[in-house]
Amino acid sequence: MxxxxxxxxxxxxxxxxxxxxxxxxxxxxxxxxxxxxxxxxxxxxxxxxxxxxxxxxxxxxxxxxxxxxxxxxxxxxxxxxxxxxxxxxxxxxxxxxxxxxxxxxxxxxxxxxxxxxxxxxxxxxxxxxxxxSSNDIIPTALYLCSLMLIRDTIIPALDHFISGCQTRSSEFQSIIKTGRTHLMDALPIKLSDELTCWAYQMSDAR
Missing domain, CATH: 1.10.275.10 (Fumarase/aspartase (N-terminal domain))
Incomplete structure (x- = not known):
């Protein structure tokens, strides 16, 4: 100006x-x-x-x-x-x-x-x-803003993550890795299984 x-x-x-x-x-x-x-x-x-x-x-x-x-x-x-x-x-x-x-x-x-x-x-x-009143319109705007961010940013990001995990899971079927439980090594698992679990968890959260 x-x-x-x-x-x-x-x-x-x-x-x-x-x-x-x-x-x-x-x-x-x-x-x-x-x-x-x-x-x-x-x-x-x-x-x-x-x-x-x-x-x-x-x-x-x-x-x-x-x-x-x-x-x-x-x-x-x-x-x-x-x-x-x-x-x-x-x-x-x-x-x-x-x-x-x-x-x-x-x-x-x-x-x-x-x-x-x-x-x-x-x-x-x-x-x-x-x-x-500012005491009602501002909190309401915060709620609406949160919904818009969830719809336009978080859900698309989750969908991208889920899709990526599913794609990589099919590619990594032959890779074996050490499992982890309570910050310690556990039984061997397929990397594809781990990625499938991540995709399932995110899909459930979505």
Whole structure:
């Protein structure tokens, strides 16, 4: 981002925010307050949080507790974030308040900023964060993030490991090795049998 700034106002007063930033005052205050590390929130966690904001807007739309114009703007902004690379707009440090409020507000403000750029007034608190608290949305995002990682990373890795063990097992039928029990040598076994056991254990765990 360029060095130019704009003024944003919150309950604490005026704060300077990079002119190109989609976020607002609370995100900038978090950046200023927690400038202790270059580590940022993992993108997979931010993705989970954005999905929840999108889902929240849909729920409020179905209940009639949020105007359709704001619902559509939040959904559109969330979709835009999920499909593109907006990492530059999520500068809050990984090391922050235990509740994750700074990251929650960062996401709220970015969604609001995208909507505002398209001419729709979406308030980060009253609309994007409606009916939510950092104490529920952040833990929920962690659960969703974990499920996404299990589905997209751990299970594919397990499948690759199982397949590899099965392939090698058929190749190593003729190799005999010393078995191991309780960190001691045991009876000889086929290397193929050992690999088959690993594949079975991983399949059972999967």
């Amino acid at each position: 360029s060095g130019k700034t704009r003024e944003e106002t919150d309950s604490m007063g005026v704060v300077e925010v990079p002119v190109q930033a989609l976020y607002g005052a609370q995100t900038q205050r978090a950046v200023n307050n927690f400038s202790i590390s270059e580590e940022r929130m993992p993108l997979i966690f931010l993705k989970a949080l954005i999905i929840l904001k999108r889902s929240g807007a849909i729920a409020h739309g179905s209940l009639g507790t949020l105007p359709n114009k704001q619902v559509e703007a939040i959904i559109e902004a969330a979709d835009q974030l999920l499909e593109g690379d907006f990492s530059i707009h999520f500068p809050v440090s990984l090391y922050q308040t235990g509740s994750g409020t700074s990251t929650n507000m960062n996401v709220n403000e970015v969604i609001s900023g995208i909507a505002k750029a398209k001419g729709v007034i979406v308030n980060p608190n009253d609309h994007v964060n409606k009916g939510q």
